[in-house]
Amino acid sequence: MKLIKKGAEADIYLASWNGQTSILKIRKKKEYRIDSLDQRIRTLRTIREARLISESKSFGITTPIVYFVDERKCMIYLQLIHGKLVKDLPPKKIITISTEIGKLIGTLHKNGIMHGDLTTSNFILSKNRLVILDFGLAQKTDKIDDYAIDLRLFKEVLNSAHVQIMEDAWSSFVNGYRIMLGTHVTEKVVSQVSIIESRGRYANVI
Numbered sequence: 001m002k003l004i005k006k007g008a009e010a011d012i013y014l015a016s017w018n019g020q021t022s023i024l025k026i027r028k029k030k031e032y033r034i035d036s037l038d039q040r041i042r043t044l045r046t047i048r049e050a051r052l053i054s055e056s057k058s059f060g061i062t063t064p065i066v067y068f069v070d071e072r073k074c075m076i077y078l079q080l081i082h083g084k085l086v087k088d089l090p091p092k093k094i095i096t097i098s099t100e101i102g103k104l105i106g107t108l109h110k111n112g113i114m115h116g117d118l119t120t121s122n123f124i125l126s127k128n129r130l131v132i133l134d135f136g137l138a139q140k141t142d143k144i145d146d147y148a149i150d151l152r153l154f155k156e157v158l159n160s161a162h163v164q165i166m167e168d169a170w171s172s173f174v175n176g177y178r179i180m181l182g183t184h185v186t187e188k189v190v191s192q193v194s195i196i197e198s199r200g201r202y203a204n205v206i
């Protein structure tokens with residue numbers, strides 16, 4: 001088993017599942033939490049991630065196949081997706097792919113799921129298909145405010161990691177989102193993003 005990424009919440013390994021190479025995501029124990037609570041949180045997130053990955057598949061979102069879930073050990077075996085993280089694509093490509101990201105997120109929201117961690121490290125471009133990863137913080141919700149939190153995070157990521165293409169990538173994302181959710185809902189969510197942003201600015205002042 002080879003460690004390929006150490007995250008804040010989980011470690012990602014290249015592992016073998018039934019003889020084929022796969023990804024193993026293990027949620028680590030947090031020493032600062034009370035043991036029983038820690039076990040509960042990790043188990044819950046593991047189950048939730050596996051469930052929401054599968055549910056998203058049911059309405060056409062491309063996500064890794066879940067091979068196996070070990071609730072007690074907080075492990076998920078996932079299909080290994082070959083390709084490049086969107087974060088590492090050339091800037092021009094990120095602008096065009098942002099429309100696809102917008103469509104994907106629009107589809108998730110349309111079906112009552114927020115992703116919760118919309119960074120460009122959570123998308124892999126694989127053979128011209130865009131695959132979405134990491135449902136560890138995803139949840140079922142019908143609140144405009146939650147959808148706006150998704151969009152706001154994506155905008156922030158563009159602002160910090162892809163600042164030279166921020167404006168173009170953002171409008172490309174919103175166009176994709178609009179295709180799935182229509183003008184009315186899109187305007188509501190985007191204006192909620194502005195409200196959250198202005199709250200943030202206010203908080204910085206005081």
Ligand SMILES: Nc1ncnc2c1ncn2[C@@H]1O[C@H](COP(=O)(O)OP(=O)(O)O)[C@@H](O)[C@H]1O
Pocket residue numbers: 005006007008009010011012023025064078079080081082085121122124133134135136
């Ligand atoms: N199914 C997968 N196929 C290929 N790479 C993956 C897969 N799942 C995770 N990764 C890689 O591991 C990284 C972290 O995985 P992720 O599920 O996002 O965990 P974290 O919660 O730590 O962000 C991803 O950015 C990606 O590079």
Ligand SMILES: [Mg+2]
Pocket residue numbers: 117121122134
């Ligand atoms: Mg991630």
